[in-house]
Amino acid sequence: MEDIQVTLSGGKVLQVLRGLRIQELAFSLGINSRIIAAKVDGVAVDLDRPLGQDCTVDWIPMDSPEGLDILRHSTAHLMAQAVQGLFPGTQVTIGPTIEDGFYYDFKRVTPFTPEELERIESRMHELAASNLRIKREEMPRPRAIELFRAMGEDYKVAILEEIPEEKVSLYRQGDWVDLCRGPHVPATGVIGAFKLTGVAGAYWRGDERNEMLQRIYGTAWHTEEALREHLRLLEEAKKRDHRRIGRELDLFSFHPLAPASPIFHPKGAIVYNELIAYMRRLYRRYGYQEVITPQIFDAELWRRSGHYDHFRENMYFTRVDEKEFGVKPMNCPGHTLIYASKRRSYRDLPLRYADFGRLHRYEKSGVTGGLTRVRSFSQDDAHIFCTPEQIEGEMTALLRMLREVYQAFRFGQIQVKLSTRPEHFLGSEEVWARAEEALAESLRKEGLEYAVNPGEGAFYGPKIDFVVSDALRRGWQLATIQLDFSMPERFDLTYISPAGSEERPVMIHRAILGSIERFMGILLEHCAGALPIWLAPVQARLVTVTDQQKNYAEKVFEELLAGGWRVELDGRNEKLGYKIREAQMAKIPYAVVIGDREMKDQTVSPRRRGGKTLKPMSVKEFVELLGQEVSGELRGEDLTVGAGD
RNA sequence: GCUGGCGUAGCUCAACGGCAGAGCAGCUGAUUUGUAAUCAGCAGGUUGUAGGUUCAAGUCCUAUCGCCAGCUCCA
Numbered sequence: 001m002e003d004i005q006v007t008l009s010g011g012k013v014l015q016v017l018r019g020l021r022i023q024e025l026a027f028s029l030g031i032n033s034r035i036i037a038a039k040v041d042g043v044a045v046d047l048d049r050p051l052g053q054d055c056t057v058d059w060i061p062m063d064s065p066e067g068l069d070i071l072r073h074s075t076a077h078l079m080a081q082a083v084q085g086l087f088p089g090t091q092v093t094i095g096p097t098i099e100d101g102f103y104y105d106f107k108r109v110t111p112f113t114p115e116e117l118e119r120i121e122s123r124m125h126e127l128a129a130s131n132l133r134i135k136r137e138e139m140p141r142p143r144a145i146e147l148f149r150a151m152g153e154d155y156k157v158a159i160l161e162e163i164p165e166e167k168v169s170l171y172r173q174g175d176w177v178d179l180c181r182g183p184h185v186p187a188t189g190v191i192g193a194f195k196l197t198g199v200a201g202a203y204w205r206g207d208e209r210n211e212m213l214q215r216i217y218g219t220a221w222h223t224e225e226a227l228r229e230h231l232r233l234l235e236e237a238k239k240r241d242h243r244r245i246g247r248e249l250d251l252f253s254f255h256p257l258a259p260a261s262p263i264f265h266p267k268g269a270i271v272y273n274e275l276i277a278y279m280r281r282l283y284r285r286y287g288y289q290e291v292i293t294p295q296i297f298d299a300e301l302w303r304r305s306g307h308y309d310h311f312r313e314n315m316y317f318t319r320v321d322e323k324e325f326g327v328k329p330m331n332c333p334g335h336t337l338i339y340a341s342k343r344r345s346y347r348d349l350p351l352r353y354a355d356f357g358r359l360h361r362y363e364k365s366g367v368t369g370g371l372t373r374v375r376s377f378s379q380d381d382a383h384i385f386c387t388p389e390q391i392e393g394e395m396t397a398l399l400r401m402l403r404e405v406y407q408a409f410r411f412g413q414i415q416v417k418l419s420t421r422p423e424h425f426l427g428s429e430e431v432w433a434r435a436e437e438a439l440a441e442s443l444r445k446e447g448l449e450y451a452v453n454p455g456e457g458a459f460y461g462p463k464i465d466f467v468v469s470d471a472l473r474r475g476w477q478l479a480t481i482q483l484d485f486s487m488p489e490r491f492d493l494t495y496i497s498p499a500g501s502e503e504r505p506v507m508i509h510r511a512i513l514g515s516i517e518r519f520m521g522i523l524l525e526h527c528a529g530a531l532p533i534w535l536a537p538v539q540a541r542l543v544t545v546t547d548q549q550k551n552y553a554e555k556v557f558e559e560l561l562a563g564g565w566r567v568e569l570d571g572r573n574e575k576l577g578y579k580i581r582e583a584q585m586a587k588i589p590y591a592v593v594i595g596d597r598e599m600k601d602q603t604v605s606p607r608r609r610g611g612k613t614l615k616p617m618s619v620k621e622f623v624e625l626l627g628q629e630v631s632g633e634l635r636g637e638d639l640t641v642g643a644g645d
Numbered sequence: 646g647c648u649g650g651c652g653u654a655g656c657u658c659a660a661c662g663g664c665a666g667a668g669c670a671g672c673u674g675a676u677u678u679g680u681a682a683u684c685a686g687c688a689g690g691u692u693g694u695a696g697g698u699u700c701a702a703g704u705c706c707u708a709u710c711g712c713c714a715g716c717u718c719c720a
Binding site: 006016035103111114197198199201202203206208212213214215217242243247248254255256259282305306309310314329330332363364365366367369373449458459482487509520543545546547548573574575576577578579580581582583584585593595596597605607611613 | 646647648650656677678679681682693703710711712714715717718719
């Protein structure tokens with residue numbers, strides 16, 4: 001047998017025997033224990049694949065993203081094998097990998113119980129221990145259809161009938177077989193660090209008209225340590241859950257009598273209003289005008305805007321004087337009424353109307369949760385009416401404003417997504433194409449990288465969404481900028497051009513924080529409840545050492561209050577350590593200690609949330625310190641009192 | 646809306662179909678305290694709601710409301 005030439009990823013070229021298995025090659029190089037699969041000429045393949053001709057080989061290590069993906073896919077198979085062994089008659093459907101794990105959808109009459117999940121998990125460990133070889137097999141599609149039909153696997157048959165290729169691959173481990181493109185790990189013994197995390201219903205092919213399948217979720221890692229670390233992170237995320245923080249810090253609550261509608265307590269309302277106040281300050285600089293519009297409009301308005309046709313199911317209605325009225329789910333139609341209240345000249349544009357009006361949308365019961373998806377909320381909403389020529393300038397200003405805001409909140413990387421025409425849309429295809437091009441152009445000019453989401457646009461226009469990453473590196477969609485050529489049309493909005501003709505303005509819908517409720521939830525998780533001083537409901541708490549200092553403490557308290565600071569006085573008859581602990585757990589940026597020494601010197605001893613004790617200073621100095629921190633925070637400088645404190 | 650899980654004191658959680666309990670928080674008293682928990686006592690409940698099975702229901706069954714995870718949806 002003659003040799004073939006194998007080029008390794010490092011550029012090294014080897015002469016090997018034709019037909020040599022990749023695994024054997026890895027073994028001879030002494031790296032077989034770290035390798036899970038390989039790419040031959042760029043295509044990921046199993047390790048037992050023989051090398052038939054000159055080729056390049058790139059190793060896929062166990063702990064690489066690709067390696068983990070393969071491992072998770074194989075773990076999904078292992079789970080399916082365990083399930084079918086334990087529960088004969090259960091059909092397999094699909095079992096893809098997801099971030100950090102995998103799932104597999106099964107067709108079974110009864111759902112899996114948590115106890116069964118445990119049994120499946122232990123069976124999986126048994127199967128892994130027996131280290132079954134995982135073998136790839138190829139066969140013509142019709143034969144595979146026959147095979148799976150004989151096994152009673154209706155869903156696999158359905159999948160096979162839609163596969164275009166005439167040759168398909170199967171994977172066998174022990175007496176179990178599954179249709180799969182692969183690649184997989186060489187044997188089940190490689191799999192070990194996994195945990196089944198949950199069970200849920202899921203529709204066949206993700207369509208709610210189809211029958212429901214039973215989905216089992218799991219996570220899998222290359223080592224036990226990595227698995228433990230992952231589970232620890234999940235615990236950490238749970239501790240940061242904004243619903244928990246909201247209750248612990250007495251910010252907001254929910255009540256069954258107002259499902260999916262947060263009730264903001266005094267401290268939560270401070271945060272809420274500070275967020276709005278912050279946006280208002282920006283609005284003055286960026287040339288926005290705030291407006292106030294009705295909560296309820298004649299249904300006629302919603303018919304004209306198109307919401308009635310498209311989103312009636314998600315709106316609240318009421319009947320008064322034999323007429324139907326709709327509670328506003330959006331501010332935009334109201335703003336068109338202001339625009340249309342008089343003749344507009346090109347000289348008036350752009351007009352930027354901001355509105356913090358309360359919106360109500362009926363969200364289906366299963367989709368609501370915490371502050372992230374509610375039925376009653378408000379947004380830092382604004383609509384810009386401008387000429388088509390002004391779009392670019394407006395977009396530039398918007399992108400600048402957006403950066404400023406995200407810097408103030410320390411959100412890291414921003415991903416940009418351009419969403420294009422959806423299935424249901426208003427207006428003509430030509431108008432859509434024009435709008436999409438305008439958005440793409442502004443992004444390119446701003447030098448922002450973006451991804452395209454085909455078909456994800458709003459029904460009235462294309463949009464740009466901005467996804468930020470929080471402290472746990474989770475992505476959240478916050479800002480959205482939507483171009484709208486349709487609404488001005490529907491409300492027959494016009495302006496007089498320099499030439500004297502009537503022209504159609506363009507409308508830009510935009511929000512930077514998005515819903516204030518949702519933003520607050522995300523922010524709370526981002527900073528684990530330790531809000532920056534400018535947002536903290538209580539900025540400092542004065543704690544006396546004994547009640548001997550009560551009078552002096554009250555004097556300091558009054559002084560800080562007069563300076564506009566949100567401050568509390570804890571003069572209770574408790575030990576200092578106890579009071580410090582409570583201030584710390586309430587995530588108050590400063591606990592200000594006042595004892596005999598301070599009283600004597602007319603000073604205070606601030607202690608930062610993180611535990612750092614500052615040297616005694618006068619009240620005036622402390623106020624200066626607070627002021628500096630607030631302005632530094634708003635400029636986006638490093639936090640002195642941060643989430644990590 | 647769909648599938649599953651869970652609703653016990655303000656919070657976190659116990660209680661085989663057989664007397665509803667603990668810790669923390671709260672209140673009262675003592676303690677006058679120096680940077681993450683002082684001690685003692687007291688009080689706290691129609692076990693989400695409505696039916697049913699049973700001699701007996703927090704526990705079993707049915708309905709309903711809410712919450713959670715996921716699916717679908719998200720102007």
